[in-house]
Amino acid sequence: MRIDVVTIFPEYLEPLNVSLVGKARARGLLDVRLHDLREWTHDKHNTVDDTPYGGGPGMVMKPDPWGEALDAVIGSGVQGEEPPVLVVPTPSGRPFTQELAVELSEKPWLVFTPARYEGIDRRVIEEYGDRLDVREVSIGDYVLAGGEAPVLVMVEAVARLLPGVLGNAESHRDDSFAPGAMADLLEGPVYTKPPEWRGRGIPDVLLSGHHGKIARWRRDEAFRRTVRNRPDLIERADPAAFDKKDREILSILGWGPGPDGRFGRVAPDVEE
Numbered sequence: 195m196r197i198d199v200v201t202i203f204p205e206y207l208e209p210l211n212v213s214l215v216g217k218a219r220a221r222g223l224l225d226v227r228l229h230d231l232r233e234w235t236h237d238k239h240n241t242v243d244d245t246p247y248g249g250g251p252g253m254v255m256k257p258d259p260w261g262e263a264l265d266a267v268i269g270s271g272v273q274g275e276e277p278p279v280l281v282v283p284t285p286s287g288r289p290f291t292q293e294l295a296v297e298l299s300e301k302p303w304l305v306f307t308p309a310r311y312e313g314i315d316r317r318v319i320e321e322y323g324d325r326l327d328v329r330e331v332s333i334g335d336y337v338l339a340g341g342e343a344p345v346l347v348m349v350e351a352v353a354r355l356l357p358g359v360l361g362n363a364e365s366h367r368d369d370s371f372a373p374g375a376m377a378d379l380l381e382g383p384v385y386t387k388p389p390e391w392r393g394r395g396i397p398d399v400l401l402s403g404h405h406g407k408i409a410r411w412r413r414d415e416a417f418r419r420t421v422r423n424r425p426d427l428i429e430r431a432d433p434a435a436f437d438k439k440d441r442e443i444l445s446i447l448g449w450g451p452g453p454d455g456r457f458g459r460v461a462p463d464v465e466e
């Protein structure tokens with residue numbers, strides 16, 4: 195996969211040289227190219243922003259540098275090959291989810307346009323939206339000073355899904371939010387050596403060698419955590435995904451089916 199990032203802070207993206215993403219690049223599984231937006235300015239002060247039409251606080255990123263930068267980056271692709279998906283980080287975008295990470299991981303080429311200030315002149319998004327698949331994406335319900343940190347988040351979420359990046363092909367089957375087996379449940383707790391630490395042991399079942407019991411215990415723990423931390427995930431889950439044992443643990447946790455079959459809280463929350 196090729197990823198281009200156009201930014202006024204290329205140094206903000208240094209973490210892309212480290213750890214999983216850095217290794218994927220070093221191994222040739224991922225080709226990341228950073229571009230300084232100011233290289234496409236022509237004035238003495240390398241101006242990238244200006245005051246908003248209609249007034250109001252803050253500054254807006256000018257369309258000209260973005261247009262020249264994106265034309266150059268998009269034009270550097272190989273003739274006849276698939277054009278990039280343009281990913282525009284913005285707090286007013288659609289939520290970035292594991293589902294979108296999977297979809298993006300299947301594309302050969304992504305271009306990210308992290309903005310500072312109050313965002314990019316709307317005409318830029320319209321212009322490229324006429325030619326490319328453009329995704330305006332938010333990483334959560336909070337406001338950051340710019341899109342660079344969201345790009346780090348999204349590139350890592352996508353890179354770990356690329357073939358060969360994680361050691362074990364099964365490694366993301368059980369991810370929280372992965373489509374499939376543990377769908378829509380958070381992952382439960384994990385333990386490693388030593389078997390006792392500061393007087394704290396580990397659950398006996400994990401030492402039992404009984405794979406069926408271990409799988410059931412993990413699923414029960416996943417329900418405990420999901421009920422506590424993300425009850426909305428249980429409420430919106432398809433109840434057909436819950437087996438008899440799932441319904442038992444949910445009942446113990448104070449959850450049961452409503453008139454429509456979907457699960458909701460039917461008894462007070464249980465303390466940890």
Ligand code: 6GU
Nearest residue numbers: 283284333334336338344
């Ligand atoms: Cl993508 N950008 C900014 N500036 N703030 C955000 C965000 C993006 N997602 C959540 N907050």
